[in-house]
Amino acid sequence: MQRLSTPKTTRHNIPADVTSFVGRNRELREIRVLLPQTRLLTLTGIGGVGKSRLARSAGSAARRAFPDGVWLIDFSSVQDPRFVRQAIQDCVPGPSTVLSLADHLRDKNTLLVLDNCDRLGQEVGDTVAALLAQCPDVRILATSRTPLGISAENVYVVYPFAAGAEGGTGRDAADDAVHLFRDRARSAGADLEAVTDTDVGRLCRRLDGVALAIELAALRTRTMTVQDIESRLGDRFELLKGGPRDLHPRHRSLWALLEWTWDQCDADERSLWAQFSVFAGPASLDAIRHVCRLDGESIVDDVVEGLVQQSILVGRRSGDTIRFQMLDTIREFGRLKLEREAAALGPGLTAQGLRERHLDHYATVAAAAEQDWFGPHQPRSMALINGEMPNLRAAFEWAIDDRDRCGTGVAMVTDLWFYWLGCGHLQEGRLWSEHAWDRVHEFGIPQEARSLWTLGWNLLITGDVDRAERHLRECLDEASRQGDAHAASFGRALLGAVHFFRDDVAGGVELYTAAIDEATHAGDQLARAMFLYQLGEAYCINREFDLAEQCCRECIAICERHGDRWCISYAQWVRALSAYQRGSYDSSAAIAAAALRTMVTVDDQLGIALVGELLAWIATRDGRWLDAATLLGATGSYWTASGGTVMGLRQLVTLRQECTATLRAQLSDRDFERATTAGAALGFERIATLALAETTGTGHRPAAPTARPVARAPAAAMPDLTPRELEIARLVASGLTNKEIAAKLVIGKRTVDTHVAHVLAKWGIRRRSEIASLVATRADVS
Template identity: 35%
Template sequence: MQHGAPLDGPSSFAPRSGPGGLPAEVDRLVGRDAELAALRGRLERSRLVTVTGTGGVGKTRLALAAANGSQDRFCGGVRLVELSMVRDAPMVDRAVLEALAVTDHSARPPRSVLAEYLADRELLLVLDGCEYLVAECAALAAELLRRAPGLRILATGRRPLGVPGESVLPLGPLELADRPDRESAAVRLFTERAVAVVPSFAVTEANRAAVGALCRRLDGLPLALELAAVRLRTMSVERIAERITDRFQLLAGGDRAALPRRQTLRAVIGWSHELCTPTQRLLWARLSVFAGEFDLDAVEYVCTGSGLPADEVRDTVAALVAQSVVIRDEAAEGARYRMLEPVREYGAGWLEALGDTERLRRRHRDWYLGLATSCELDWFGPGQAEVAARVDRDLRNLRLALEFGLERASDPHIGQYLAGSLWFYWVGCGRLSEGRHWLDRALRRPGGNDGARAKALWVLGYVAALQGDTVAAVAALDECRALAERTGNAAAAAYAVHRTGCVALLSHDVPRAAELFGAALARYREIGELNSHVLLGQVGLALAMALRGDLEGAVAQCEQVRAVCLRYGERWALAYALYVLGYAAWRGGAGARAARELLCEGLAIHHALRDPVGMVVALELLAQLTDDGQGAAARAWPSLGGLRGGAHLDLDTAVSRALSAPTR
């Protein structure tokens, strides 16, 4: 945590280890003992509790403190769903799926998948930031609570969800002392944050009145107190109180009592804005186009331009961090940056006033389009795990770029191309359902570029095939092939033929699959294509050969794939080749031990990349080689809802058991 950063919101927690996990608390909750006890009591009595209040009052902070203290009560765990940056209604359900790490990839509606997953679990779901899509959050909460008796929901927002049975806890500002000589919760919070900024700070007889007056003028609003505390770096508490008073009188026309609390926070953020240099203000406004975290490379591309030279960007970001406008988080891959939502909203308002929102959102989209394109290229190489992690880190911004790309009537092809370029993430990293969402949306847009549309079509066909939606898969692939042949797009035509072979294989038409894989590989050779798709085409052909009894031919194909993978550092296709080699070893009489070694090597790769398709097919075959594997297989296949319907599986647990199981 950056020293002196505001600490009464999401920034008061360390980064999470993964989606849905609760962040670790890194400071003490100040002045909220009564509210915390009340919230815990309501969670005991009610299945839906909503904490409401104005921005900056500490709703998230209180909810997470209560959730952290409740983890032992729920055998299914406590999961956090961050909704403050979700603006696309269908993404609400998908955000919950992501937080729960649900691995179902069928074409069923996400809400049905959620309800089925939660039906027999005792779990607390924290829905944070419901104010932007209240109706959608309310409908989701009502249905899940009806269908999952062990579920409890803790929501935060500026107003209640309005669901029957909801218990609402209005959260007000921190307590203020009724006399200047008495310490209040607001004073305690201000003092703790002040010491974080200036370690020598203390409330003394000389400054006690000024501290108390400042806390009263800020209405005891936690985020406002924290932002004011940052000012101690450059001025005394007396001077801060004086400046705040002047600003309030200006805003309220001299009548302080007329100033509502939402204006209190805006006034303090506005004061921070006034204390920034023109360059800092400009960067603050431009940074508002980011969703969640971002890095300096993205900032330099998106925000550089008129009024902000490239060589000033990094120093300006550092200055905004020093003023707690921007929060810096340290991560293994380097520094990441973010803004609290009220601060981001303030910057977005200024960007709109400057008339620059459209241009900045376009630059933002272009940066993340470039990121997706480079990650697609890098996928064929030794850095696949790093590529997957990079997309994970930037997923919120990629979604925002997709949203903007699909909003634009003038260039729908960019949204189509971006959705298609992320094929490796949708398919290889457990995101089939989300990929289907974006691809369907992209292809519903009229017009665009033939090449971008063809790419989105074959990727949709691939995704739909793995979901078991054969009708949609065949329709998309047939359209892609016709479009590709009409426009002379040889690569798209090859991909369409290849993925039609996948449909045939998943439909158990093995001879047809072998024919299509062979035709696709011939097309790949004609155009000189070599990437993960080509290698998977060989693996598909090898599997079809093995299923028809040609184990020797299957092994020869897969050994070729293994050699290319080792040369280029490709791991994902290698894992599938190892699966076929394991199958051939088992069927060819080499023994369970030899087959298991090959399958476990591939399974470990799939697990590292978070590829549920690969994990499940490997688990199914391993199940026949281990003492307790049949039960694992029965639980494993349903997680690919499209291939075999049913319940869900904790793949991490299944993989761990499979890798440690004895060989018969």
């Protein structure tokens, strides 16, 4: 007898994917955790970021948790707000005789996925609020550029692939972007076997990690190479179009999507969107207020809030400041709208006027930061400049090419001397300073004396001593004509440094002493403190340790009275170097660590590299060959980038060379190369972490051995790590902290702590930095 089959009950209406769903594993995990904790979860984010695919995938994965099903309602085709309730009722199975939506869902344990709520936000919000109040077992997952704005709502921001949830660029996110591009290009029939992930990743970053932009670009691989696509992104809106016919029209081109978003904004929001395109990077609310203008009584703060709600601007906290940023694609769209529709966006609104206000604001920012530098607010000053640097660069580049504005650009370069020279951004500072000098002479306008010592100092540290001397003498001449005593003292002191670089100690001391006297007479405490530690450094490398100590004490006393820490950190570096040269390695390491901790607070790259270098020399004296080689590799990456190895001072370069020679004698070529390569791969930002790890040991350090030390147990004799321990060891070697490893692996920090302890115990080592060295030198691990 034939058995009758029972019809299978459909418990969802989410359509099957016609293309693969790529990445978003972290987001899916977090949504899975949030859904049981909230009645309404709204996924927000800029159009094209992938909210709909994410919501549909999350809804499909949650089907087993909802006995009455998961039901998708796509509002993209609903034009009239009056039909919102009917659209929901039509998609959820039930008797057709039910009079109200609440009655339809009152006894249902179900998940509603409300997609594309943007244009109908108010009506959808009102409907959802009523449903949640009357239907206790209904949960809702919504997608919208803007929150629905009701009390039950929990907002989850969906970021582009290339930007992590709290402002970082994550490796997983970047891998997802590359995977998505390759998947869509393969579907389009393109062969990308010979294309590297590096090239694809760079293109995806240029596309802001926006899923729609990546997919549209991938379609172009049928006729263009990845490099061709990237080269044409200057006209991205013409390039990124022609999406599949089965997509909604606004998703068939990048321009159509943003035009649709533009139309959803009110007049003030469109105006501010267009004006914000003048910013080259994140901008504070204060900057937006100073640069942008709105018609009538509109308040900039309120309009910014509106753009944030619509995911056009994203606010990210940096210290005690919130800065707002815009994806490059959205910024470029705003710039084009400003060019084409400026008159309609506000009375008297012009791109020229915007650029002038932008320049005025950031010139003021640079001047204020310079005034704030010497004293207790150095970390705040450095954080400000770090955050504003993209806009400072844009303002400078615009100013320097115009004769009338050139002087403002030169003043900005000079005001930022502490960023270029005090914090080690040497190559960029040199480029800016040289460009400013060229433009001043091309336009035939007067040159500020103070800009010449900035240029001279930069040239000196990056190894161009002859040109440095020429510009410093020019500085003294201009300072005399302009009556600028401050510039004169700096020019004189730095000419003294030129003498030191040429091993003329007596000449250098004479000039520095005169400059210190001038600064003292003028009451210029910053100049006096700087010149004292620099003179102390010269005494130290020439082994006049008592004089070096006297200079450092005077410098520290001045700084402590004024709340300055930066000059103190350099005085400590000099004292640590002095202790090292006298053979007091424990004392040197302790002083160097104190200096390093201060340098980290102001992101002083030059100082961090100098102290890291010294700690590498100390590690060599201690017989910690692999640690020393790893540190040398890390500092070497900075010297290569900056163009000034150990500031170019012969005596310091000699100490580095001696250290390198010792390590090459004690290590095999293979071990030395692998350790230095591993150090260089860590990048500059890890030098401080690695160097500080070398100072955490306790007890007496052994004297430098005269022969190769007894090696640790060979790899074959060392206990094997578990797969998880091995994974964590590699992440430690890459420079991640335990907290960062926990976040990456989605496990508890205490679990990571335990695994790291096991690795240390199994390998018979004490420091995290030694894990990095062993990973670098053991083929079975690396």
